[in-house]
Amino acid sequence: MKVLVAVKRVVDYNVKVRAKADGTDVDLNNVKMAINPFCEIAVEEAVRLKEAGTATEVIAVSIGDKSCQEQIRTALALGADRGIQVETEGGVEPLVVAKLLKGVVDKEEPQLVILGKQSIDGDNNQTGQMLAALGNMGQGTFASEVVVDGDKVNVTREIDGGLQTVSLSLPAVVTTDLRLNEPRYASLPNIMKAKKKPLDVYTPEDLGVSVTTHLTQVKVEPPAERQAGIKVEDVDQLVDKLKNEAKVIS
Amino acid sequence: MSTLVIAEHDNSSLKGATLNAVAAAQVMGADIDILVAGANCAAVGDAAAAVPGVGKVLVADNAAYEHQLAENVSLLIAEVGANYDNIVAPATANCKNFMPRVAALLDVAQISDITAVQSADTFQRPIYAGNVIATVQSADAKKVITVRTTAYDAVAAEGGSASVEAVDAVHDAGVSTFVGEEVAVSDRPELTAASVVISGGRGMQNGENFKLLEGIADKLGAAIGASRAAVDAGFVPNDMQVGQTGKIVAPDLYIAVGISGAIQHLAGMKDSKVIVAINKDEDAPIFQVADYGLVADLFDALPELESKL
Numbered sequence: 344m345k346v347l348v349a350v351k352r353v354v355d356y357n358v359k360v361r362a363k364a365d366g367t368d369v370d371l372n373n374v375k376m377a378i379n380p381f382c383e384i385a386v387e388e389a390v391r392l393k394e395a396g397t398a399t400e401v402i403a404v405s406i407g408d409k410s411c412q413e414q415i416r417t418a419l420a421l422g423a424d425r426g427i428q429v430e431t432e433g434g435v436e437p438l439v440v441a442k443l444l445k446g447v448v449d450k451e452e453p454q455l456v457i458l459g460k461q462s463i464d465g466d467n468n469q470t471g472q473m474l475a476a477l478g479n480m481g482q483g484t485f486a487s488e489v490v491v492d493g494d495k496v497n498v499t500r501e502i503d504g505g506l507q508t509v510s511l512s513l514p515a516v517v518t519t520d521l522r523l524n525e526p527r528y529a530s531l532p533n534i535m536k537a538k539k540k541p542l543d544v545y546t547p548e549d550l551g552v553s554v555t556t557h558l559t560q561v562k563v564e565p566p567a568e569r570q571a572g573i574k575v576e577d578v579d580q581l582v583d584k585l586k587n588e589a590k591v592i593s
Numbered sequence: 594m595s596t597l598v599i600a601e602h603d604n605s606s607l608k609g610a611t612l613n614a615v616a617a618a619q620v621m622g623a624d625i626d627i628l629v630a631g632a633n634c635a636a637v638g639d640a641a642a643a644v645p646g647v648g649k650v651l652v653a654d655n656a657a658y659e660h661q662l663a664e665n666v667s668l669l670i671a672e673v674g675a676n677y678d679n680i681v682a683p684a685t686a687n688c689k690n691f692m693p694r695v696a697a698l699l700d701v702a703q704i705s706d707i708t709a710v711q712s713a714d715t716f717q718r719p720i721y722a723g724n725v726i727a728t729v730q731s732a733d734a735k736k737v738i739t740v741r742t743t744a745y746d747a748v749a750a751e752g753g754s755a756s757v758e759a760v761d762a763v764h765d766a767g768v769s770t771f772v773g774e775e776v777a778v779s780d781r782p783e784l785t786a787a788s789v790v791i792s793g794g795r796g797m798q799n800g801e802n803f804k805l806l807e808g809i810a811d812k813l814g815a816a817i818g819a820s821r822a823a824v825d826a827g828f829v830p831n832d833m834q835v836g837q838t839g840k841i842v843a844p845d846l847y848i849a850v851g852i853s854g855a856i857q858h859l860a861g862m863k864d865s866k867v868i869v870a871i872n873k874d875e876d877a878p879i880f881q882v883a884d885y886g887l888v889a890d891l892f893d894a895l896p897e898l899e900s901k902l
Contacts, residue, residue: 356838360725438702472663473703475663482769582901
């Protein structure tokens with residue numbers, strides 16, 4: 344079984360992102376970039392499927408300019424077998440990403456596509472679902488457990504207040520939540536080996552997809568600042584403030 | 594202009610998140626209808642009809658929609674939604690599952706998690722976990738939108754008398770089946786829906802000490818959360834994590850205990866109405882966002898707080 348994993352290059356989760364002074368975009372100059380944490384979980388899951396003998400090949404795909412090859416190499420160092428970059432200029436919208444991934448799915452015909460549930464930059468939480476719709480595939484979003492069983496995959500999903508398990512016909516799409524696994528660290532030998540693994544580059548034209556714009560970012564700005572608070576002396580004063588000033592407890 | 598709001602429900606009751614979504618739809622200024630997709634869900638349709646300002650309620654009552662499987666429900670919504678300018682749903686786990694699928698079927702973008710409506714085509718939404726607010730303009734004729742429920746006060750649940758119509762369309766994509774559900778049985782509210790949240794961080798020292806939060810949580814009817822540091826240290830499971838890569842919460846009262854206030858945690862809770870921080874390090878960044886800060890050893894402060902509530 345072939346598994347396709349999508350990875351995205353995003354700002355490292357430890358970086359505090361700021362809007363540029365002119366409000367046109369966020370300031371990404373000299374900011375540390377990394378693989379999106381949810382995508383890392385997706386790679387880990389695919390690699391575990393291969394280690395368990397369920398998957399025969401793991402392909403890591405990323406969409407973006409040449410710099411995203413760095414994240415593909417990270418995925419290769421974590422255990423993916425080969426990489427695909429779909430070359431685009433700058434960021435593209437989730438719908439277009441989904442169409443490009445659909446193009447890759449048509450070429451590679453994986454039985455399972457694993458993606459992060461969302462990227463920590465745009466926070467859209469759309470791509471996996473859109474890909475599933477475009478391919479008329481079943482989807483197991485926000486997965487905390489993935490069990491492949493013959494021509495089906497059972498996915499346990501994080502829902503509000505608990506867990507839900509669905510059974511999907513393969514091929515299917517899975518998006519990862521935090522509890523699915525804890526990604527490994529890439530070892531130095533594996534990082535070296537990853538440099539020699541194959542990495543193909545496609546253009547959107549190769550995949551028959553036109554890059555369209557549906558949403559325009561008009562402005563970015565910092566959120567409303569919180570009013571500076573006060574320090575209370577002791578627990579008594581805290582309880583008093585919560586009761587009588589903030590009125591949030593009775 | 595017309596807006597179709599997708600009801601959040603469990604086949605027996607209409608969930609409050611629907612009322613937040615209706616509030617956002619009202620700002621859009623269009624005629625509002627509600628779609629209820631489920632099985633044996635007539636009671637939900639009746640509850641939706643009682644929401645003031647709703648024109649009609651469309652009820653698709655069929656076994657194919659019982660568990661609101663995204664593959665089936667998205668086909669229904671795309672069909673029914675063809676007649677509307679906006680398709681709006683609360684950004685619950687359930688609606689986040691199927692709404693992007695609807696958008697892809699209609700070949701339009703989805704505008705996720707909006708917090709403000711500026712005009713018919715322009716919306717605000719938090720990106721980078723709320724560290725930045727983006728204003729986005731949609732070029733699509735039809736808009737598929739999810740609403741961050743904490744950004745809108747719920748409309749009244751009673752007082753309206755919309756008509757109820759049955760929708761006969763049955764869509765079964767045939768690629769997915771429901772296996773089972775394990776809904777956490779807890780006396781405590783769910784983290785993202787709780788009006789009070791008390792969270793522990795690395796300062797709790799171990800998982801056993803989270804018991805200190807339980808007594809307070811019981812008295813306040815609070816949910817219990819944790820920082821990523823506490824989760825990474827193995828104190829508590831990942832589903833308790835509040836933060837950029839965990840759950841985003843905005844309760845009326847958020848109590849951060851032994852949490853330093855890393856960016857990634859602040860991103861998940863800084864929209865709370867009132868924030869209390871208890872930490873023995875008076876320079877901890879958490880105090881910069883706290884309305885009330887108590888510099889104290891949590892092992893002294895927590896038992897005292899519990900006894901005084």
